[in-house]
Amino acid sequence: MPSADFFRWQRAGEPYTDCRPGATLTKTLRGHGYTVYTRGNDDHMEAVPPEDHTPFSQTGWPVESPEWFGHAVDIMPQGIPANCPTLAQLGDQMFNDKTANVPGARLIKYMNWEPKGPGGPCYHDAWQPTHKRSASTDRGHNHVSFRSDATHSDEMAGYDPVQRWRDSMTEPLSKTQTRDAVVRTDDAVDNEFPWRADYPAKFPEGDKRANPKVQLQTAVIEAAGRGEAARAAAVEGTTAILARLHEEVAVTLTDAQLDTLADKVTARLQALVFKATP
Numbered sequence: 268m269p270s271a272d273f274f275r276w277q278r279a280g281e282p283y284t285d286c287r288p289g290a291t292l293t294k295t296l297r298g299h300g301y302t303v304y305t306r307g308n309d310d311h312m313e314a315v316p317p318e319d320h321t322p323f324s325q326t327g328w329p330v331e332s333p334e335w336f337g338h339a340v341d342i343m344p345q346g347i348p349a350n351c352p353t354l355a356q357l358g359d360q361m362f363n364d365k366t367a368n369v370p371g372a373r374l375i376k377y378m379n380w381e382p383k384g385p386g387g388p389c390y391h392d393a394w395q396p397t398h399k400r401s402a403s404t405d406r407g408h409n410h411v412s413f414r415s416d417a418t419h420s421d422e423m424a425g426y427d428p429v430q431r432w433r434d435s436m437t438e439p440l441s442k443t444q445t446r447d448a449v450v451r452t453d454d455a456v457d458n459e460f461p462w463r464a465d466y467p468a469k470f471p472e473g474d475k476r477a478n479p480k481v482q483l484q485t486a487v488i489e490a491a492g493r494g495e496a497a498r499a500a501a502v503e504g505t506t507a508i509l510a511r512l513h514e515e516v517a518v519t520l521t522d523a524q525l526d527t528l529a530d531k532v533t534a535r536l537q538a539l540v541f542k543a544t545p
């Protein structure tokens with residue numbers, strides 16, 4: 268049996284407007300290419316108690332939800348562009364921004380999200396008012412609910428979590444990220460493209476040019492065997508190729524980190540070249 272508010276809403280002609288922060292964030296995220304939903308379906312509308320996807324939520328906080336405004340968005344996994352953060356990365360950005368009280372993000376009341384992606388844990392992180400984390404079953408998307416005292420706030424207009432995530436990617440890598448990049452490169456050198464003189468010949472000519480592993484090999488050969496300028500060019504090429512090899516890791520290496528990485532790959536390849544030479 269749906270709530271009394273549901274029937275009251277029906278009699279009123281089912282009015283629905285997104286709260287301003289929800290509408291603004293939806294517009295920003297759709298602009299980046301995300302699929303975002305706000306208004307609940309029949310299940311949401313008829314649920315007891317009605318929650319933030321309805322315009323008659325009984326779970327508004329810190330004040331009663333203003334009538335007939337919805338206070339939630341669902342950011343969906345479908346069709347996220349390659350240059351945008353995954354749901355886990357986006358959730359992480361918004362969680363950290365809420366924690367840091369960043370304007371816009373501080374209007375969040377709670378979010379349900381999977382910080383390790385599908386198959387990992389699913390959390391309900393609420394700030395009402397202090398942070399409390401509990402397990403959630405609301406999987407497969409990022410749910411974000413907004414404070415009911417922010418229904419008409421313009422503040423979200425200045426908040427773009429995707430741009431903030433991109434900006435953070437140009438910062439120097441952490442030690443863990445650098446180590447991970449080196450480990451992945453080592454793995455690639457050892458396992459994915461066994462270093463042999465005949466390796467490129469295994470690929471048809473057209474394939475050779477398009478294959479990032481062959482390109483990486485060529486770039487590193489140059490890095491290993493040529494002068495400083497060639498090495499610098501090879502390092503640049505290596506960056507681009509690494510990015511393609513590891514598309515899931517959207518990071519930008521600093522010059523110093525690239526040098527370290529290039530040195531490491533070069534040393535490994537030289538050792539392998541030496542072994543392979545009859």
Ligand SMILES: [Zn+2]
Pocket residue numbers: 320339340341409410411
């Ligand atoms: Zn939701």
